[in-house]
Amino acid sequence: MNQFLQQLVNGLSIGSIYALMAVGYSLVYSIMNFSNFAHGSVIMLGAYFGFFALTLLGLPFALAFFVAASGTALFAVALERLAYKPLRDRKAPFLYFIITAMGASIFIDNSVIATIGPTPKTFPQASLPSFLRSGSVEIGSLNVGRVDIAMFVITAICLAALVLFIDKTKMGKAIQATAYNMKASALMGINPGFVIILVFAIGGALAGVAGVLYGMKYQVYPQMSSITMKSFIAAVFGGLGSLPGALLGSVLLALIETFVSGYVSTQLRDLFAFGILIAMLVIRPQGIMGKSMEDKA
Amino acid sequence: MRARFAICAVLVASLALVGCAGAKKTDTIKIGWLGPQTGDSALWGQAELATLQMMSEDYNKAGGIEVNGKKYQLQIVPYDTKGDSTESVNVAKRLTSQDKVVAVVGPQGSGEAIPIAPIMNDAKIPAVATTATNPKVTVTESGSVNPYMFRACFLDPYQGKVAAYFAYTTLAKRNAAIFMTIDDPYSTGLAEYFKASFEKSGGKVVATESYTSGEKDFRSPLTKIKAAKPDVIFIPAYYNDVALIAKQARDLGIKVLLLGGDGWPSENVIDLAGGPGGALEGCLFVNHLDMQGDLAKPMRDEYKAKYNKNAELNSYMAHDALIMVIDAIQRAKSFDGVKIKAALEATDLDGVTGHIKIGPTHDPVGKTAWLIKIVGSEMKLQEKYAAVD
Numbered sequence: 001m002n003q004f005l006q007q008l009v010n011g012l013s014i015g016s017i018y019a020l021m022a023v024g025y026s027l028v029y030s031i032m033n034f035s036n037f038a039h040g041s042v043i044m045l046g047a048y049f050g051f052f053a054l055t056l057l058g059l060p061f062a063l064a065f066f067v068a069a070s071g072t073a074l075f076a077v078a079l080e081r082l083a084y085k086p087l088r089d090r091k092a093p094f095l096y097f098i099i100t101a102m103g104a105s106i107f108i109d110n111s112v113i114a115t116i117g118p119t120p121k122t123f124p125q126a127s128l129p130s131f132l133r134s135g136s137v138e139i140g141s142l143n144v145g146r147v148d149i150a151m152f153v154i155t156a157i158c159l160a161a162l163v164l165f166i167d168k169t170k171m172g173k174a175i176q177a178t179a180y181n182m183k184a185s186a187l188m189g190i191n192p193g194f195v196i197i198l199v200f201a202i203g204g205a206l207a208g209v210a211g212v213l214y215g216m217k218y219q220v221y222p223q224m225s226s227i228t229m230k231s232f233i234a235a236v237f238g239g240l241g242s243l244p245g246a247l248l249g250s251v252l253l254a255l256i257e258t259f260v261s262g263y264v265s266t267q268l269r270d271l272f273a274f275g276i277l278i279a280m281l282v283i284r285p286q287g288i289m290g291k292s293m294e295d296k297a
Numbered sequence: 298m299r300a301r302f303a304i305c306a307v308l309v310a311s312l313a314l315v316g317c318a319g320a321k322k323t324d325t326i327k328i329g330w331l332g333p334q335t336g337d338s339a340l341w342g343q344a345e346l347a348t349l350q351m352m353s354e355d356y357n358k359a360g361g362i363e364v365n366g367k368k369y370q371l372q373i374v375p376y377d378t379k380g381d382s383t384e385s386v387n388v389a390k391r392l393t394s395q396d397k398v399v400a401v402v403g404p405q406g407s408g409e410a411i412p413i414a415p416i417m418n419d420a421k422i423p424a425v426a427t428t429a430t431n432p433k434v435t436v437t438e439s440g441s442v443n444p445y446m447f448r449a450c451f452l453d454p455y456q457g458k459v460a461a462y463f464a465y466t467t468l469a470k471r472n473a474a475i476f477m478t479i480d481d482p483y484s485t486g487l488a489e490y491f492k493a494s495f496e497k498s499g500g501k502v503v504a505t506e507s508y509t510s511g512e513k514d515f516r517s518p519l520t521k522i523k524a525a526k527p528d529v530i531f532i533p534a535y536y537n538d539v540a541l542i543a544k545q546a547r548d549l550g551i552k553v554l555l556l557g558g559d560g561w562p563s564e565n566v567i568d569l570a571g572g573p574g575g576a577l578e579g580c581l582f583v584n585h586l587d588m589q590g591d592l593a594k595p596m597r598d599e600y601k602a603k604y605n606k607n608a609e610l611n612s613y614m615a616h617d618a619l620i621m622v623i624d625a626i627q628r629a630k631s632f633d634g635v636k637i638k639a640a641l642e643a644t645d646l647d648g649v650t651g652h653i654k655i656g657p658t659h660d661p662v663g664k665t666a667w668l669i670k671i672v673g674s675e676m677k678l679q680e681k682y683a684a685v686d
Contacts, residue, residue, distance in 0.1 A: 136548040
């Protein structure tokens with residue numbers, strides 16, 4: 001029983017990271033209908049921004065967080081302007097967007113390897129507030145990492161804020177309308193260019209938060225973006241383009257992974273996780289909560 | 298999976314250009330090097346190449362290397378393998394057919410070293426691997442020796458035996474758990490040798506868990522290990538994984554000793570595990586040398602002065618591999634691969650990692666294994682083993 005609860009805690013903590021990352025994929029997909037594979041590299045940059053803001057600039061933690069989130073928001077918007085907008089202007093097929101995104105991702109990752117270097121880094125414990133330092137809280141025989149609790153709370157706050165923003169504000173409504181039908185909403189006076197920038201900025205800011213949290217929990221290293229593939233899969237699982245879907249998909253994927261490796265075998269974990277994903281896509285291609293049937297790539 | 302081809306091709310091309318610049322063709326010895334300069338294991342490859350470049354500068358400043366009464370300048374021809382076995386084969390082909398090097402230093406990983414054996418054998422150019430500890434590097438599956446493959450390090454069966462002996466006899470541990478990287482032959486091989494030796498001594502392996510390389514969250518398998526209540530956990534993995542595993546194990550309330558192999562030593566493994574007094578405090582690993590000892594001191598100081606960085610394990614191993622090659626060329630009095638190979642087979646010299654005498658399988662025989670303990674920010678020599686049986 002103890003082991004079951006411990007594995008449940010392990011699974012939920014992984015799920016909350018997946019969720020924060022998956023939301024970024026889903027947001028962009030809901031508007032642009034393509035998977036922004038450069039998102040993972042933006043997350044990685046966020047971790048480095050946060051790391052250097054803390055260590056080189058010596059900023060207080062909350063400010064470093066803010067610097068990382070705004071840095072990645074700006075970067076994501078710049079990426080959209082430089083890499084995706086020219087394609088949009090030429091009405092290029094979606095495949096080109098995906099290839100461009102992959103290219104941008106490889107470019108960013110290798111730029112970091114070439115300039116900062118491949119060595120992994122960790123956030124110096126002394127620079128973190130006490131509730132974020134490594135170590136765990138014992139609840140009965142359960143060990144819950146302090147970072148995990150903080151991540152869970154921060155993820156919940158960010159996602160709640162995002163849902164409120166999209167449901168309650170005018171800009172949020174604009175995003176919803178554009179996601180529903182870009183042409184029609186443009187005819188109603190919603191500037192699609194603005195909505196796209198907005199979506200990249202929000203996705204980028206969340207990537208910054210996710211990067212810093214991920215870096216604190218594990219390490220900061222240039223190949224971080226490869227781990228975000230799992231969160232992309234979670235987004236597909238839950239239904240690309242749907243925010244609650246991204247959340248649900250993330251938690252489910254993480255729990256499946258944790259329990260398979262805890263009770264069956266670690267080697268079979270990915271086999272199970274991806275087997276369920278394939279089965280899901282065969283039976284319900286739009287994912288658990290996805291919108292209409294469109295090609296998901 | 299990811300095509301980093303274009304960028305790496307540019308890197309390789311620029312390296313080749315750097316390598317060519319300023320070398321006169323007539324009186325140069327070209328020695329190839331291959332290893333990871335990008336990718337996950339880049340840290341070690343970069344440390345190796347930095348060492349070789351430092352050494353070749355030293356040789357050349359001192360007038361060059363004397364072979365058969367004539368002085369030659371040393372030129373290192375480096376190629377990036379990205380830690381990938383396919384890429385390793387490609388660059389080995391390039392070194393042997395295009396660059397026509399007389400010998401090769403590297404690669405560092407067994408996964409990169411094993412597939413290049415047929416290429417070196419065909420080209421009749423010897424290669425001296427640095428830290429490739431898998432038996433199959435020098436001896437094929439069918440038991441025949443790869444004529445042109447050598448190495449400067451001891452082997453995994455030996456390393457596993459030393460770790461098991463230490464855990465059972467010296468530390469009196471009886472219930473071990475093993476946590477390994479399932480897709481890395483280095484890790485699974487070492488785990489297997491540890492298990493065999495530990496069980497032969499009378500110990501019990503109470504849990505064997507694994508993970509896939511690239512993973513960062515180990516808490517699910519570690520929770521299983523915790524439930525098996527081992528008194529020592531053997532982790533044959535690389536330093537950045539080890540640091541994360543140690544941290545997460547401690548977070549889960551696993552307090553037992555962690556034990557490892559030569560994948561552990563790295564300048565920043567202690568920092569990654571939470572600094573002095575962190576998750577790896579008091580833990581032990583088997584190493585190829587005592588990196589803080591007297592034998593390594595001159596090189597350690599020179600490296601630190603030149604690069605303002607601490608030398609890595611691979612720096613010392615690359616040093617010894619290069620002196621093996623140069624020593625063989627000097628004794629062979631020739632640049633012919635067949636003669637260099639014959640001279641390498643008779644290698645008997647002292648390196649910074651101890652005495653190196655090449656045996657019939659092209660591996661160093663009776664090489665010392667060093668047990669190192671992590672104490673604060675130091676890696677202290679705990680015990681030395683010479684050929685335990």
